[in-house]
Amino acid sequence: MKNLLVLGAGTAGTMAVAKLRPRLPASEWRITVVDRDDEHHYQPGYLFVPLGVYGRADVVRPRSRYLPEGVDLVLGEIAAIDPEGCAVTLADGTALAYDLLIVATGTSPRPDQTPGMLGPEWRRSVHEFYTLAGAEALRDALAGFDGGRLVAHVSELPIKCPVAPLEFLFLADAHYRERGMRDRVELVYVTPLDGAFTTPVAAERLAGLLEARGIAVEADFVVERVDGNAKALVSYDERTVPFDLLVTVPVNMGADAIAESGLGDELQHVPVDPGTLQSRRYPNVFALGDASDVPTSKAGSAVHMALASFVENLVQHAQGRPMTHAYDGRVNCFVETGGGKALLLDFDYATQPLPGRYPLSAVGPFSGLEETAMNHVGKMMFKWVYWHLLLRGRELPLPSGAPRPDAEPRLEGAPS
């Protein structure tokens, strides 16, 4: 009996085993998933917690409920990964040998990486919403916020769901307009990028939306520290951005065990081939989702898009055959823009976000790069799709490709 070991029962790990269990004969392959607890978090839902749209029950459910039959769940902290000896050791001493390893441990906010962030103002006037505890604390802080300078800030890229801080600002703008106090709230977006987003087409579109809502942008801001006493962000080039309430996205890093194993890069993400997601150092190790260093957005939809080729490749590899499929880096995500509207971004390693209709090219109902009420419906319905279709490995009733004009410019540095 061979062992497929999956580290992480989050979005990537759960979806992967749902697809792989029926493909790998149970008589030949044991599949084991390791995670620290039995709480699966719907992380895209954190965005809606601070403004009270979602609560804990919307975003947390037992992991065990979503794993298919024939998959063993082991609860425990990962203490060490030994890629040379093909074994993983848990904190309680349990050793798990593997023939194939899938690293799906995700990436996490690390406020400890920015001096001053975890100072006395942490969870008082300095907040984040990339954890449930953080989103709930921000919800409480916003309830008592009656005006001032509200700053949303990205520390460093890559981060999970890079549009989320922009969405937060759009939602805050709509929220304060509805309450008739928008004139008392100054909204500012602080980013290390030279624009609102990573790809030029989306950056231009999102910059237009920020401008239309009167949200100021402080670009090229590489944070050096948070000055809690002065309530200000300070950059390496000594600019300061004062705040009354800071909503930051801390540096995102992979699991510590990745770094200690020698599998990771400086941010503890696993360097992989962007097409096969196979480790560049160890052929029997793969990294899926946020844990890898693939040059596309760290988002659940990237996993969903990658799975079709990944599963075929892994099955071929398990059978000792060459891998013949490649992930193209495709991601699509709804960007909530407030007031019951959203826009859709759809891009891959080589192609910039596109205009057009999705999934049916003539009728949509969703629209690329356009703010529509239907896109908002798509955003809000995604929670149901996530819990009931995606995690269980069920196929979505959608055509496989969105419309793709031939003449779209390739992105610089895209893998070919």
Added chain:
Amino acid sequence: MSGSPQPGSSALPASTADVEALQAQLARMALQLDEIAAESRRSRERWEAIDELVRDMTPIVAQALEGADAKLGELQERGYGEVLGAGAGVLDRVMRTFDRDGVKNIGDTIVLLLKTLQNMR
């Protein structure tokens, strides 16, 4: 003496074959129970999914209806209702005045007129 239990006595199997048959029957029943439990779990999950879908959709549909209602009100205020009503009246008079061939001829004539106007540009 027969291995069968006597009427009125407790129904204990008396031979190895009886015990094996009983064991096989119990195993089948256990499998059936397992299948029933799995099907029951799947049914519960389906109902939960439907229930959640309805709960999630309700505010979204309500918001969409509010938007549609506002839009219809706006169109009504701009006089679209009267225009559509008058248009329906014209259509009704055409249908009562002409037969199928007559309507087809009118259509052909309108297309011809439009083409002529287009060529005049």
